[in-house]
Amino acid sequence: MKNSIKNYNKWAAILLFFALPILIYVLSDFPRRSILKETISILTLGAFFVTMLQFFMSRAAKDKLKEHRMATVIKWHKVLGYIVAGILLLHPFLIIAPRFFEAGILPQDAFIELITTSTQGVILGIITWMLMLLIALTSIFRDKLGIRYKVWRMLHGILSITFITGAAFHVIELGRHINIPMLWLISVLSILAVALLLKLYFFKTSIKA
Amino acid sequence: MAKNISRREFIATAGATAGFAALASMGLYSGWGSNDSDTNSDQLDSKELNCDVLVIGSGMAGLFAAVKAHDAGAKTIMVSKGRLGSSGQTPFAKGIFEFGAQKSNVTLDEFVKQVSESALGTNNPIYTRQMAEHSKARVGELREWGFFDSPLYNKSFNRPIKDRNIPVVERVTITHLIKENGKIAGAAGFSIDAKKIYFFNAKSVILCTGAGGFKPNGFPINDLTHDGTIMAYDIGAKVTGKEWNDGHPGRSINPAACYDGWGDMFEQKPNTTSVSIRHDLGVDMNYMAYQQGNPIKMGHPGEMNNVTLEGGPKRPVLQGSGMESEKRPGGKRPPKGKGAPPGMGGTPVGGSSAGMAIHKSEGLVPINDRCESNIPGLYAAGDALGSYMAGAIYTQIGSSLAGSAVQGGVAGEAAATYASGVKQLELSVDKKKELKDKIFAPLSRDAGYSPAWVTQTLQGIMIPNFVLYIKKANLMQAALAYIEELRDHHMPLLRASDLHELRLAHETANMIVSAEMKLKASLMRTESRCSHYRLDYPETDNDNWQAWINIYKGKDGSMKFEKQAFDSVRRS
Amino acid sequence: MPINNISGCIGCGTCVSTCPTDVIRLNKDGKAEIKYPEDCQICHLCRMYCPTDAITITPEKTIPVIVSWG
Ligand SMILES: Cc1cc2nc3c(=O)[nH]c(=O)nc-3n(C[C@H](O)[C@H](O)[C@H](O)COP(=O)(O)OP(=O)(O)OC[C@H]3O[C@@H](n4cnc5c(N)ncnc54)[C@H](O)[C@@H]3O)c2cc1C
Numbered sequence: 001m002k003n004s005i006k007n008y009n010k011w012a013a014i015l016l017f018f019a020l021p022i023l024i025y026v027l028s029d030f031p032r033r034s035i036l037k038e039t040i041s042i043l044t045l046g047a048f049f050v051t052m053l054q055f056f057m058s059r060a061a062k063d064k065l066k067e068h069r070m071a072t073v074i075k076w077h078k079v080l081g082y083i084v085a086g087i088l089l090l091h092p093f094l095i096i097a098p099r100f101f102e103a104g105i106l107p108q109d110a111f112i113e114l115i116t117t118s119t120q121g122v123i124l125g126i127i128t129w130m131l132m133l134l135i136a137l138t139s140i141f142r143d144k145l146g147i148r149y150k151v152w153r154m155l156h157g158i159l160s161i162t163f164i165t166g167a168a169f170h171v172i173e174l175g176r177h178i179n180i181p182m183l184w185l186i187s188v189l190s191i192l193a194v195a196l197l198l199k200l201y202f203f204k205t206s207i208k209a
Numbered sequence: 210m211a212k213n214i215s216r217r218e219f220i221a222t223a224g225a226t227a228g229f230a231a232l233a234s235m236g237l238y239s240g241w242g243s244n245d246s247d248t249n250s251d252q253l254d255s256k257e258l259n260c261d262v263l264v265i266g267s268g269m270a271g272l273f274a275a276v277k278a279h280d281a282g283a284k285t286i287m288v289s290k291g292r293l294g295s296s297g298q299t300p301f302a303k304g305i306f307e308f309g310a311q312k313s314n315v316t317l318d319e320f321v322k323q324v325s326e327s328a329l330g331t332n333n334p335i336y337t338r339q340m341a342e343h344s345k346a347r348v349g350e351l352r353e354w355g356f357f358d359s360p361l362y363n364k365s366f367n368r369p370i371k372d373r374n375i376p377v378v379e380r381v382t383i384t385h386l387i388k389e390n391g392k393i394a395g396a397a398g399f400s401i402d403a404k405k406i407y408f409f410n411a412k413s414v415i416l417c418t419g420a421g422g423f424k425p426n427g428f429p430i431n432d433l434t435h436d437g438t439i440m441a442y443d444i445g446a447k448v449t450g451k452e453w454n455d456g457h458p459g460r461s462i463n464p465a466a467c468y469d470g471w472g473d474m475f476e477q478k479p480n481t482t483s484v485s486i487r488h489d490l491g492v493d494m495n496y497m498a499y500q501q502g503n504p505i506k507m508g509h510p511g512e513m514n515n516v517t518l519e520g521g522p523k524r525p526v527l528q529g530s531g532m533e534s535e536k537r538p539g540g541k542r543p544p545k546g547k548g549a550p551p552g553m554g555g556t557p558v559g560g561s562s563a564g565m566a567i568h569k570s571e572g573l574v575p576i577n578d579r580c581e582s583n584i585p586g587l588y589a590a591g592d593a594l595g596s597y598m599a600g601a602i603y604t605q606i607g608s609s610l611a612g613s614a615v616q617g618g619v620a621g622e623a624a625a626t627y628a629s630g631v632k633q634l635e636l637s638v639d640k641k642k643e644l645k646d647k648i649f650a651p652l653s654r655d656a657g658y659s660p661a662w663v664t665q666t667l668q669g670i671m672i673p674n675f676v677l678y679i680k681k682a683n684l685m686q687a688a689l690a691y692i693e694e695l696r697d698h699h700m701p702l703l704r705a706s707d708l709h710e711l712r713l714a715h716e717t718a719n720m721i722v723s724a725e726m727k728l729k730a731s732l733m734r735t736e737s738r739c740s741h742y743r744l745d746y747p748e749t750d751n752d753n754w755q756a757w758i759n760i761y762k763g764k765d766g767s768m769k770f771e772k773q774a775f776d777s778v779r780r781s
Numbered sequence: 782m783p784i785n786n787i788s789g790c791i792g793c794g795t796c797v798s799t800c801p802t803d804v805i806r807l808n809k810d811g812k813a814e815i816k817y818p819e820d821c822q823i824c825h826l827c828r829m830y831c832p833t834d835a836i837t838i839t840p841e842k843t844i845p846v847i848v849s850w851g
Contacts, residue, residue: 031786031837095833103360103476110832119792119811176789292798295826426846431822432801464848466840468825498850560849674849709803709817
């Protein structure tokens, strides 16, 4: 029983956050570009989906994760967190990286043009990039912050909600691989993710660590 | 987004539900480039700018014209229908000639002499020499600006322009030059982004508008329709070189794909070229196709000179030049590249650059070596000047780009000097009103002809091999009858539904006048020489035709022609 | 289609000004849109200048092509 629920959760996660986006990617007629560019795209897309998954791999989903050892879940949450934060922080640079290997505008010029474009999608991208940096730093230096764990957890949650909301808008607005199915998948998953945390804050104000 | 769903709409809905409606309304777009042209021309905005020297065009010639005019003390403005370094032909040229960079046993005198030999006397030795003489200095400046560091030129071109704070007005198509009291007074045009007419009050104008063509397939010149030549002709300037041809072939597979036809050349960084005088890209291949049909039989296009065919364009026997050793028709590419020039990649087809002559052979007639036209204050440089720098055939690889740079510089300084000695002429209100009506007329027509249709009709008349490439009188007369019909009946009825189409309408009109010039000049030249080949006059006629043909508008508005002897050129 | 697809556009407008023949415009969402494909000369400048490499181009022209012989 225990194992089957654990398995069920695992499979659900794999299906929703991995198989489904890949399926949409494969079935859609997005232009196929060089292997390097497609790898970068998949990596970034994957990182974003895992970021949404992070909400479900936290204490916010404690009810659903009863059968799992929370310590293990949190360990994975941390490992995955640092990996995807790394990828997403690199993401603006990964966009322009292929220009190192092909003719066209210089990568550094492309980068400057990118971050000085003042459209909604880009501004959201820059804001969420900074939020991601903040989330990563406050996690790495949690012990040095000198705040109580519960306060930190609240901070982490609020930053995460803000991040995922902004990031979802950013992805929907600018994503190279956005079509209607992808758009719905991202919207639903990100809304669920946010809802999960909000529920935690508004309906179960006191949870025991 | 390909699927045509509006992400913005989605976000607005999703945002509202999630309580983030504010985000969706954060959009910062000014509507730039949206082209929602309201066709009511009474509501058009106008903008007036003043300067000493107005440079029209932002290619290689325009760059140096603006920089040198500024450096000579003139208040300079640059205006272009496209973007700096990303319009006209300049973005695609990768080899620039630098005379005397490497140790060479060819002296300047020898170089000029060899070009004249290959060009069968059609070149203007003053401009040939000027190009070679100044090429090294211009290449040096380009190097300093980072030109050789990127396959894209906007950034390096911006360097000197930004350093000098020279205003650049982009995406404004100039349609008219303005003459007051016999002198140049400015120019007028319109923006393709907003309903706005631009008036430039200028003491002097330099046309750096490049060459042009019939929006052909396979050569990236679809933004060039000899605009400068035609507007200058309209105010009385003399133009020349309309009978010559640029004989670039294209590929039979996807002939319109310029990028693919040129191999990887558009992606290469530019390079310098050194002395190598040739006799390239005339109509030899057109003749072969005319006689044999398609596909042309040859190992690859470069071997065409080895195939013996009866008759056809004559080639000079050159000594001491690179002509015999290098036989690629795509000789204008830099020596280092690995991509193939058009035609190398498969069966070639003709007409890829239809409507264009050898660079620098067609354009305004210079009255001296300062790029000055017969209209006081009006200068031209680069492909817009009929300087005959290379002659009526391609002679020196890379000299087109070098010539535009050099002539831009010369014209810039000359125009600045001229401007310092004259007073600004004011445009009258009547004149402005008249121009405004003329420029926007196609927008206000309820019925008429679409520029796209007229263009395709013109292409069908002018592009076939047996009209302007392998010429004979009766077919040119037949084509002329069609073109005159377009001129008299369709040109006045060109219609535009938005600003994009308005530009096309003006371009189409210019192509019609160009076609008329080309047919009439070709009919007039009753001989064959360099890139002009007539089946009915296959011989070179040195008794009667050691002369260029100049074209000008007669007092009655009709097109007039005159001969100018090859050796009649003056220095200032 | 000459310019086949634009995806990953950030709305900077570089391609709009870079196109010599004015094929691309920004749509009401502020995104680059292939507005006048029939005028595309397939020169790839837009693609090479695009900071996010959002433009894919194929070599076919949307309208019949006239050449000198065939
Ligand atoms: C594919 C290709 C390869 C080439 N390779 C070489 C090479 O390797 N070496 C070499 O020497 N040459 C080469 N050439 C030729 C060379 O590119 C040209 O001779 C040269 O660039 C011309 O420069 P220009 O400044 O005179 O004109 P262009 O570069 O053609 O510039 C014309 C300018 O005028 C503007 N303009 C035109 N009409 C108007 C108007 N009505 N209103 C406002 N602005 C207007 C345009 O926007 C543009 O900015 C090549 C050309 C092509 C097409």
